[in-house]
Amino acid sequence: MIKLAHRLTPARNAPPRRRNTWRQAATYLGQGLAIVRRAPGLYLLISAVCAMPALLAGYLAGYLREPALWQQALMLGLPWVTIVLGTVVIMLAVGYHSRGQTVDLGRAYGEAIR
Numbered sequence: 001m002i003k004l005a006h007r008l009t010p011a012r013n014a015p016p017r018r019r020n021t022w023r024q025a026a027t028y029l030g031q032g033l034a035i036v037r038r039a040p041g042l043y044l045l046i047s048a049v050c051a052m053p054a055l056l057a058g059y060l061a062g063y064l065r066e067p068a069l070w071q072q073a074l075m076l077g078l079p080w081v082t083i084v085l086g087t088v089v090i091m092l093a094v095g096y097h098s099r100g101q102t103v104d105l106g107r108a109y110g111e112a113i114r
Helices: 018-037 040-063 069-098 105-113
Strands: none
Touching (some): 069 105
16 A cells, blocks of 8 residues: 655645736736836836837848848847846846935936946
């Protein structure tokens, strides 16, 4: 006879009830919006600056009929600058603001690149 090593018990990590999950999500969203309200201009500026490489890549893709190899590499790489660097800059700004510290665009970009 085979003896089971583990008894079947209710999972400790069972997902919470749906109502509780929605309440947690609403609380989390409210906390995030409170952080953004501290410096909405900074977040708009970060978004605008971070969107520039992807917009430039889109412009090049629409403007150049037969791009050279270096232009193709540029069109491929620029959106990744937006994806990676932009995300890190936003996370750093949120981190500073959640700790009650001030941050500007230069400081956030400097930290992200470092």
